[in-house]
Amino acid sequence: MMSKLYQDTVSRFEQYVMPTYAPKQLFVRGEGAKLYDDEGVEFLDFAAGISVCNLGHCNPRVTDAIREQAGKLVHVSNLYMNELMPRLAEKLVKESFDGKAFFCNSGGEANEGMIKFARKYGNAHGGRNEIITMENSFHGRTLATLAATGRAKYRKGFEPDVPGFKQVPFNDFEAVKNAVTGKTCAVMLEMVQGEGGILPADTEYLKKLRAFCDEKDILLLCDEVQCGMGRIGTRFAYQSFGVQPDALSMAKAIANGLPMGGFIVRRKFADTLGLGTHASTFGGTALACAAALAVQEAFDQDGVLENCREQGAYLMAKLAEIGKKYPFVQTVRGRGLMIGVVLDRPAAGVQTLCLKRRLVTLTAGETVLRLLPPLTITRAEADLALERIAGALEEFNETEVKK
Numbered sequence: 433m434m435s436k437l438y439q440d441t442v443s444r445f446e447q448y449v450m451p452t453y454a455p456k457q458l459f460v461r462g463e464g465a466k467l468y469d470d471e472g473v474e475f476l477d478f479a480a481g482i483s484v485c486n487l488g489h490c491n492p493r494v495t496d497a498i499r500e501q502a503g504k505l506v507h508v509s510n511l512y513m514n515e516l517m518p519r520l521a522e523k524l525v526k527e528s529f530d531g532k533a534f535f536c537n538s539g540g541e542a543n544e545g546m547i548k549f550a551r552k553y554g555n556a557h558g559g560r561n562e563i564i565t566m567e568n569s570f571h572g573r574t575l576a577t578l579a580a581t582g583r584a585k586y587r588k589g590f591e592p593d594v595p596g597f598k599q600v601p602f603n604d605f606e607a608v609k610n611a612v613t614g615k616t617c618a619v620m621l622e623m624v625q626g627e628g629g630i631l632p633a634d635t636e637y638l639k640k641l642r643a644f645c646d647e648k649d650i651l652l653l654c655d656e657v658q659c660g661m662g663r664i665g666t667r668f669a670y671q672s673f674g675v676q677p678d679a680l681s682m683a684k685a686i687a688n689g690l691p692m693g694g695f696i697v698r699r700k701f702a703d704t705l706g707l708g709t710h711a712s713t714f715g716g717t718a719l720a721c722a723a724a725l726a727v728q729e730a731f732d733q734d735g736v737l738e739n740c741r742e743q744g745a746y747l748m749a750k751l752a753e754i755g756k757k758y759p760f761v762q763t764v765r766g767r768g769l770m771i772g773v774v775l776d777r778p779a780a781g782v783q784t785l786c787l788k789r790r791l792v793t794l795t796a797g798e799t800v801l802r803l804l805p806p807l808t809i810t811r812a813e814a815d816l817a818l819e820r821i822a823g824a825l826e827e828f829n830e831t832e833v834k835k
């Protein structure tokens with residue numbers, strides 16, 4: 433029997449919210465890797481709001497920073513300064529590569545800005561404005577980022593596509609080489625494809641791409657919206673591969689749940705977007721910056737990245753063991769705590785069976801059970817999740833596969 437609050441919420445949702453989502457569960461509170469429904473039932477969260485609450489729900493550092501800043505100054509617009517935004521830019525640049533940052537509010541907006549940067553540079557250097565992106569990629573739901581996204585199903589019904597994008601197979605260097613023309617200004621990719629099914633790039637491929645882009649004066653753009661911010665065990669995803677992009681976009685976990693996005697551009701290109709050429713009212717607002725600075729502090733002081741690597745390796749090894757029992761589990765892949773259990777059939781059924789066991793998970797690319805827990809999970813939480821996933825796979829085998 434569902435609670436009154438649950439029923440009321442569903443009813444309001446159906447009546448007043450556009451039907452673009454089909455949410456499955458109501459939560460009213462979160463703490464670390466735990467989520468609670470309105471009757472106090474505890475769930476283990478292996479989705480982290482799709483890699484947003486990377487430090488866990490209501491992380492005390494972030495909550496305190498938000499509380500304090502909310503009582504001091506929330507927003508003044510970018511026509512004036514708050515002291516935190518340049519401070520955050522400095523921190524992110526010092527942790528990545530020398531350059532400059534721009535802040536906005538979401539991943540789609542961050543990519544949109546990065547695309548504008550690439551076009552501005554390319555147009556000024558030989559009238560080039562085409563961007564090569566990857567099949568299976570996901571870059572957002574705005575019109576330009578949809579055109580960049582390598583999965584046609586998201587674009588259906590929204591034609592005409594924004595021109596200037598061309599998709600090639602991922603991890604195929606020759607395909608990029610063959611697609612480049614005199615009009616190409618950039619190559620854009622996720623170093624680990626998220627929505628596409630947790631597919632890491634090959635390091636050799638990235639190295640070749642980097643050298644090729646340098647040779648041709650083509651920008652290498654990295655979408656770190658999902659795979660960045662510690663998710664794969666390094667603060668920035670490119671650091672796991674040792675190949676530096678010319679620009680990277682970030683969002684999701686940057687402020688552990690407050691809406692924020694941004695992109696960093698190498699110093700060499702950093703003044704391409706000049707005065708008045710790009711803007712965002714809420715971008716870099718004091719409140720979001722305070723939260724983002726607290727996130728960086730946690731990376732510096734709380735052993736978050738080490739824990740991510742340790743728990744990630746543990747989970748991957750154990751999941752591979754569990755998966756061996758079931759022929760319908762093809763492989764387990766990923767990096768850090770960005771993990772995909774790849775099935776030979778749709779993964780939604782397993783996700784539902786996990787939720788039944790109070791484990792919140794995600795799917796990706798239809799056949800992949802996607803696990804994105806907070807980077808702060810304990811070994812005990814990892815073990816609990818493994819137990820629930822094992823139970824879900826067993827039930828799936830009994831009720832779906834053998835059927």
Ligand SMILES: Cc1ncc(COP(=O)(O)O)c(C=O)c1O
Binds near residue numbers: 482570627656
């Ligand atoms: C790699 C990647 N880029 C961009 C986006 C879009 O981000 P947002 O939903 O914040 O606009 C996502 C969202 O899932 C993503 O995974």
